[in-house]
Amino acid sequence: MRQFWIFARKEWKEQLRGFKIIWVPLVFIFFGALEPLTYHFMPQILDSVGNLPEGAEFQLPDMTGTDVIMSLTGQYQMIGTLVLVLAFMATMSGERKSGTGTLLYVRPISYASYFSSKWFTAAILGIVSVWLGYGMSMTYIVQLYDVYPGAGELIKFLLSYGVWVLFVITLAVAASAVLPTGGAAGAALGVLFIGQIVDGMIGEYWTWTPWRLPEYSLLYLNAGPESGEFWGALAVTVLLIVLLAVIGTAMAGRNSSRAKV
Amino acid sequence: MQIEEMFAQVPWGLIWPILLIELILKIVAFVDLSKRRATNGPVILWVFIILLINTIGPILYFTVGRRNE
Amino acid sequence: MTVLEVSNLTKRFDGVAAVEDISFSLTEHTATALIGPNGSGKTTTMSMLAGLLRPTSGKVRFEGTGGDPRATIGFLPQYPSFFPWMTAIEYLEMAAGLSGMPQRDLRAECEKTLGFVGLASSVRKRIGGFSGGMKQRLGLAQAIIHGPSLLLLDEPVSALDPAGRREVMDMLKELGETTTILYSTHILNDAEEMTDQLLFLRKGKLIEHGALEDVRRKYGGNGFRIRFTDEGSALRFAEGCPWTAQREDSDVRIPAEAASMEAILQFAAGHAGGIRSIGKDTVRLEEIFLKVVGQP
Numbered sequence: 126m127r128q129f130w131i132f133a134r135k136e137w138k139e140q141l142r143g144f145k146i147i148w149v150p151l152v153f154i155f156f157g158a159l160e161p162l163t164y165h166f167m168p169q170i171l172d173s174v175g176n177l178p179e180g181a182e183f184q185l186p187d188m189t190g191t192d193v194i195m196s197l198t199g200q201y202q203m204i205g206t207l208v209l210v211l212a213f214m215a216t217m218s219g220e221r222k223s224g225t226g227t228l229l230y231v232r233p234i235s236y237a238s239y240f241s242s243k244w245f246t247a248a249i250l251g252i253v254s255v256w257l258g259y260g261m262s263m264t265y266i267v268q269l270y271d272v273y274p275g276a277g278e279l280i281k282f283l284l285s286y287g288v289w290v291l292f293v294i295t296l297a298v299a300a301s302a303v304l305p306t307g308g309a310a311g312a313a314l315g316v317l318f319i320g321q322i323v324d325g326m327i328g329e330y331w332t333w334t335p336w337r338l339p340e341y342s343l344l345y346l347n348a349g350p351e352s353g354e355f356w357g358a359l360a361v362t363v364l365l366i367v368l369l370a371v372i373g374t375a376m377a378g379r380n381s382s383r384a385k386v
Numbered sequence: 387m388q389i390e391e392m393f394a395q396v397p398w399g400l401i402w403p404i405l406l407i408e409l410i411l412k413i414v415a416f417v418d419l420s421k422r423r424a425t426n427g428p429v430i431l432w433v434f435i436i437l438l439i440n441t442i443g444p445i446l447y448f449t450v451g452r453r454n455e
Numbered sequence: 456m457t458v459l460e461v462s463n464l465t466k467r468f469d470g471v472a473a474v475e476d477i478s479f480s481l482t483e484h485t486a487t488a489l490i491g492p493n494g495s496g497k498t499t500t501m502s503m504l505a506g507l508l509r510p511t512s513g514k515v516r517f518e519g520t521g522g523d524p525r526a527t528i529g530f531l532p533q534y535p536s537f538f539p540w541m542t543a544i545e546y547l548e549m550a551a552g553l554s555g556m557p558q559r560d561l562r563a564e565c566e567k568t569l570g571f572v573g574l575a576s577s578v579r580k581r582i583g584g585f586s587g588g589m590k591q592r593l594g595l596a597q598a599i600i601h602g603p604s605l606l607l608l609d610e611p612v613s614a615l616d617p618a619g620r621r622e623v624m625d626m627l628k629e630l631g632e633t634t635t636i637l638y639s640t641h642i643l644n645d646a647e648e649m650t651d652q653l654l655f656l657r658k659g660k661l662i663e664h665g666a667l668e669d670v671r672r673k674y675g676g677n678g679f680r681i682r683f684t685d686e687g688s689a690l691r692f693a694e695g696c697p698w699t700a701q702r703e704d705s706d707v708r709i710p711a712e713a714a715s716m717e718a719i720l721q722f723a724a725g726h727a728g729g730i731r732s733i734g735k736d737t738v739r740l741e742e743i744f745l746k747v748v749g750q751p
Contacts, residue, residue: 131552135538142540144414148448153409155441162400169395211449224536228597231505231530265400331480331502382508385533386498386609423583 132242153258161265190266190273224385238379333357337362411444488646489639491656497639529603537592539583554601608638680736683689688729
């Protein structure tokens with residue numbers, strides 16, 4: 126346990142001094158602010174662009190705060206996933222490549238504490254960043270929109286969506302344990318985006334997967350998801366997270382011989 | 387519509403946080419760049435990327451631009 | 456007492472042997488020099504001993520450690536890499552903690568060790584700004600901080616300037632009184648200075664090993680050497696003397712079995728032209744190295 130905290134402290138300092146602790150939240154906060162603004166001022170924006178023929182009128186759908194949150198979640202599913210994977214793709218592969226890992230691996234360390242400390246610190250930063258993004262969005266939504274989700278629904282949404290974010294981060298960290306940085310990013314993004322595509326096609330029949338989780342989470346903002354399907358998807362996601370952590374730990378140890386000496 | 391008119395219509399009270407975030411991202415990226423000895427690709431290229439491409443520029447720099455010696 | 460026993464150690468990368476069938480042992484509180492040209496398998500051997508690489512076959516046995524052998528080893532790679540955003544003291548505290556040193560007095564202990572390796576004035580500086588020599592010193596600090604019984608040092612002084620080399624060699628000598636040291640080097644003057652045992656590697660094979668004195672004797676280290684002021688005098692002497700003499704530049708070497716000191720002095724008295732000194736010939740390690748490595 127002591128090793129875990131020593132490693133976690135090191136990761137924390139690294140995030141701090143490498144500015145990761147600034148730019149990752151800022152990216153999510155940025156999109157969180159932009160989304161409600163864009164929809165609210167869409168008529169003016171279109172107007173000022175001014176290319177519309179005289180007399181043409183755009184019938185814009187009436188957006189509620191809940192719609193904005195759904196749209197923002199769509200953004201996070203793309204850009205957010207990309208940012209999280211890119212932020213953590215090198216967490217272990219980078220230490221093998223630069224050789225900084227070598228002097229850790231020759232000490233009597235447990236790879237479980239090595240992996241879990243990275244996973245833990247990445248998860249905290251990633252999940253809090255996403256939550257801050259939604260928080261920023263809500264501060265705009267309550268000012269600009271009449272209808273928006275209540276605090277209870279929102280918290281349920283944030284908690285269950287957080288599990289999806291944890292899945293993304295676990296996949297990125299585990300990929301970094303298994304593969305070199307480039308391959309890790311490719312593999313993690315490939316799995317996540319191909320999963321989203323497959324989910325888009327046959328998601329209705331394939332209800333217990335991590336890729337359903339964001340959609341089920343969004344349902345908390347309205348009527349709430351069908352509970353059987355939600356808990357099934359949640360259980361499978363948690364199971365996959367544990368499995369990835371076990372594989373990541375084993376591969377971190379096995380790949381220690383690939384560290385540059 | 388006159389430029390001044392458009393400018394006056396912009397809801398600055400709502401937009402300034404976004405501009406601030408943009409500014410912080412750029413500043414932090416430049417601070418990091420100034421302290422770093424090695425980047426992937428020429429430094430001047432990253433100066434332009436960070437300066438000219440909003441939001442994505444600094445993100446690109448932080449994720450793939452930096453290199454540890 | 457034997458600290459480490461290596462038997463038939465072999466490492467192949469994709470079928471190509473980097474280290475082949477190496478066996479040796481290290482005795483407590485001795486220094487062993489691992490000598491060989493580039494690509495001879497020094498680093499691969501070190502990596503296996505440090506537990507970074509798994510041997511293809513063969514055994515590495517640490518004496519007296521029931522637990523994780525990594526706890527009793529200190530390892531310094533040739534080019535140690537550190538986290539550039541850390542300070543020296545932060546790094547050393549982390550390393551010490553990971554090796555299981557108790558938190559109590561940890562900082563004082565780390566500061567003392569940084570002082571020992573000559574980094575007292577850089578304790579709180581970022582490693583990113585360190586020179587190669589400073590990194591080497593920090594590397595030594597992290598290798599010794601947890602008081603290991605075995606030190607594995609890969610080219611510990613090759614990145615240093617002559618003054619730094621001198622300093623670090625003195626540190627190693629001091630450490631050698633209480634620690635078993637295995638180090639690789641290609642700077643043979645240093646090896647000559649601090650070694651109880653020599654291991655010569657070539658193309659992954661252990662081609663010669665033994666105590667420094669034994670190896671010296673074997674490669675003709677017990678003859679005589681007569682130095683001359685110029686090559687001409689040396690040549691005249693070598694051709695004129697009744698023994699099988701060997702001329703090397705302005706030196707003449709005579710094997711021990713060919714003549715006695717008295718005989719040489721008698722002959723030299725009559726042919727004194729250009730003689731600077733007459734004495735025992737100690738073969739330098741460099742010559743042994745060239746002979747051993749040059750063998751077919």
